[in-house]
Amino acid sequence: MEEHRPVTIYDIAERLNLATSTISRALKDHHSISDKTIKKVKKTAEEMGFVPNTLAAGLRGNKTKTIGVLIPTITQPFLSSLISGIEVTARKSDYSVIIMQSHDSYEDEVNMTKSLYSSRVSGVICSLAMETKDTSHFQQFSNNNIPLVFVDRVPKGYNTFRVVIDNYTAGYKATKHLIDQGCKRIAHLTAGAEFGNLYKERKRGYLDALTDHGLPVKEEWIINLKAMTYDAGVKACQKLFGLKVPPDGLFAPGDILAVSAVQTAKKRGIKVPQDFAVIGFNNDPISEIIEPNISTITHPADKMGKAAANIVIDTIGSRKEEEAKEITFLNTEVLIRESSKRA
Amino acid sequence: MEEHRPVTIYDIAERLNLATSTISRALKDHHSISDKTIKKVKKTAEEMGFVPNTLAAGLRGNKTKTIGVLIPTITQPFLSSLISGIEVTARKSDYSVIIMQSHDSYEDEVNMTKSLYSSRVSGVICSLAMETKDTSHFQQFSNNNIPLVFVDRVPKGYNTFRVVIDNYTAGYKATKHLIDQGCKRIAHLTAGAEFGNLYKERKRGYLDALTDHGLPVKEEWIINLKAMTYDAGVKACQKLFGLKVPPDGLFAPGDILAVSAVQTAKKRGIKVPQDFAVIGFNNDPISEIIEPNISTITHPADKMGKAAANIVIDTIGSRKEEEAKEITFLNTEVLIRESSKRA
DNA sequence: TTCCTTTACGCAATCGGTTGTTTTTAATTT
DNA sequence: AAATTAAAAACAACCGATTGCGTAAAGGAA
Structure with a gap:
């Protein structure tokens, strides 16, 4: 541990009067090296640091x-x-994880794919930047047999592995839950096309649940947000509460929006869940802590990371480029908590 | 982009009838290569992908x-x-970031340092695992002139760069704030020695603030936690509220604990901040959202990451191994919000 | 003893840029 | 035109582990 130049297999070879190839093989328990030599090499390697x-x-x-x-x-x-799920899974198979943040910028994402390719990563896991429309910068991975898995925010019309939840069903279940609780006028917050089809799917589930149960769909109860932030949520809810016929329930496709809704309602003296039932999405830590607790849809981040990492690891080295890449759907659950429970 | 074997500088050299050394230098604008050649090489490199x-x-x-x-x-x-601060700063200088989670395990931390050294990282930024007492596994970096920066949870008696906040002063300021608000019986949650001196310092600030202002220090108002979790906080607060002389203020060295305190108080009908003022630590997102908002001490994570990354980047390549490594202190601020404001 | 297998290990090329040194070419000077 | 010098590009070693192929030694069969 005192050396100022790292020890190499050459150093070990010299010390033991063996060839570097023997050292290399011995260290990996190659069958063509005798047990005695393997032991000796490993011991020396250890000693030399x-x-x-x-x-x-x-x-x-x-x-x-x-x-x-x-x-x-x-x-x-x-x-x-x-990421945590990815890291833990990767490490089990002795893989390292390089992290890059696109900050939702297309340009950054493009540069980062180059950088990743440049460092010869064995595989790539990606959740797309909001700005990204064209995904041709990912072709370099496909072309070079580097497994590519998209998670959550995935592209359309591109044959790669995908790990997602069924946003349609999740949206349907969330809305259905509100209906079951007796809500008749259910509002929804959603996002524009630039957010990909993720929110669109949740909205589709919402719409279908309403019509399937004979409830009205009113455009004024559906608000398009430019950003999925707390402040945007507050603003949207104020608009909702100001309507002549305000909603009595809300499916917010994100917990932070649900929180903003609950708090805005409380400030107006609207009782949650009695007068206004809310269900969020993601099961963020905050949804459990805020009062009232917020009902939500689980979004199994950890599992998704684990699944994505496993796909990458299992696929590395297999040369089935032309095959269709499967889509992995993970389950979501409705977590019923105080914000929607009208017992 | 269609090739199935990556393009190398050899390919470019062959195409242009130049030596690989010329290609390599041209791509980096070396002065000994003519502008004409540089242009040609770059153009061809681009074309060939x-x-x-x-x-x-x-x-x-x-x-x-x-x-x-x-x-x-x-x-x-x-x-x-x-991490976000580190990543953004690193990327500006064209560095990549490898993430590893020790999960507070000493053994994992040791293995991960090996793995990092093995992949020849240019520098290392670390926040110690809770289990870690001995830090000799970091010597391999120091010995090989690889910059090493500890952040937040730093070792004692080891000459490396450190980026920290002044936990003593922060603890003092937090307590002082409660005193300014008229609190006379201020409680504190802290952690055992296994958490390093971080919480110890905050506690020291708390104690000094009390004695400096002639307030009593009562052992029963100081509770040692085994984990800094919500549940542990609830339990501790219930104990506090059950005392014959319960405290009228609390300095919690973490926002999650502060949240648990506020909510436990509310459930008992204790008014925050009138009967019980609370200040937390970290300025986690939740402290802003919970009702009442929680006063807290800022813990500039992003800035600390940025500072640590800059130290690493600036130090790489400089061979001043024997010099004393500086400690960077970042400022903390008292954020006064509802949970402690007795206007 | 001779021939044939195993067993155990060495040789040397390879991966793809980088860089100190040398050679070639071009430009400038006398 | 010859000599001097600067500019441009080539040569070749190098980083450290891996691996196909070759070979020597040891053991067994004929």
Whole structure:
């Protein structure tokens, strides 16, 4: 541990009067090396403080045991849990994880794919930037047999692995739950096309649930947000509460919006859930802590990360480029809490 | 983009009838290459879809433009913001970031330092695992001139860079604020020695603030927690409220604890802040959303990440191993919100 | 003893840029 | 035109681990 130049297999070879190839093989328990030699080599390597240079191995073998993760930002509970799931799973198979944040910028995303490719990651897990319409910058991975998995915010019309939830069904279930609680005038917050089809699907589930149960769909109860933020939620809810016929329930496709709705209602003296039932989405930590607790749809970030990482790891090295890549759907559940429970 | 074997500088050299050294230099605007050649090379590289192999460059130069980040977990707001700050700063200088989670396990931390060293990271940023007492596994970085910066949870008696806040002063300021609001019986939650000196320092600030202002220090108002969780906070507060002489204020060294205190108080019909003023720590997102809003001490995660990354980047390559490494203190502020404001 | 297998290990090329040194070419000076 | 110098590009070693192929030694069969 005192050396100022890393110990290499050459150093070990010299010390033991063996060839580097023997050292290399011995360290990996190659069958053509005798047990005696293997033991001796490992012992010496340990003594000398040898640490393999993964760069050299990576260069030679053209594989790096590294997974690149490219996401909009890591400071969202959903995404940090996703990364956590990826990291834990990757590490079990001795993979490292490189993180990059696109901050929802298309340009950054493009540059980062280059950077990831440049560092010869073994696989890539990505949740698309909001700005991204064209996904041709991901072709370099497909073309070079590097597994590519999209999570949550996935592209359309591009044959790659995808790990997602069924947003349509989730939206349907959330709305159905409100209906079951007796809500008749259910509002919904959604987002424009630039957010991809994620929110669109949730909205479709919402609409179908309403019509399936004979409830009215009123345009004024459906508000398009430009950003899924607390403030945007407050503004939207104020608009809702100011309507001549205000809604008595809300399906918010994000917990932070649900929180804003609950708090805005409380400030107006509207009772939650009696006068206004709310269900959110994601099961962010805050939904459990806020009062009243917020009913929500689970969004299994950790599991999704784990699934994505496993797909990458299992796919590395297999040369089935032309095959159709499967889509993995993870289950969501309705978590009924105080904000919607009209017992 | 259609090639199934990456384009190398050899391919470019062959196409242009130049030596690979010329290509390599041209791509980096080396002065000994004519402008005409540089232009030609860059154009051809672009056309052929050349992407440099950072492994090869890293192997040769023994540097990788990669920063290793080793932290307990990324799913804490403070730590994910820290990483975010690191990532953004690193990227500006064209560095990549490798993330590893020790999950507060000493053994994992040791293995991960090996892994980071093995991949020849250019620098390391670390927040220590709770279990870690001995830090000799970090010597491999110091010995090999790899910049090492500890953040927030730093070791004692080890000459490395450190980026921290002044926990003593922060604890003092927080307590002082409660005193200014008229609190006379101020409680405190803290943690055992296994958490390092972070909480100890905050407690020291708390104690000094009390004695400086002639307020009593009562052991029963100081509760040692085994985990800094919501549930642990609830339990501790119930104990506090059950005392013959219950406290009228609380300095919680974490927002999640402050939240638990506020909610436990409310459930008991204790008015916050009138009967019980609370100040937390960290300025986690939740402190702003919960009702009442929670006063807190800012913990500039993003800035700390930025500072740490800058130290790493600035130090890479400079061979001043024997010099004393500076400690960077970042400022904290008291954010006065509803939970402590007795206007 | 000779021939044939195994077993155990060495040789040398390879991965793809980087860089110190040398050679070639072009430009400038006398 | 010859000599001097600067500019441009080539040569070749290098980083450290991996691996196909070759070979020597040891053991067994004929």
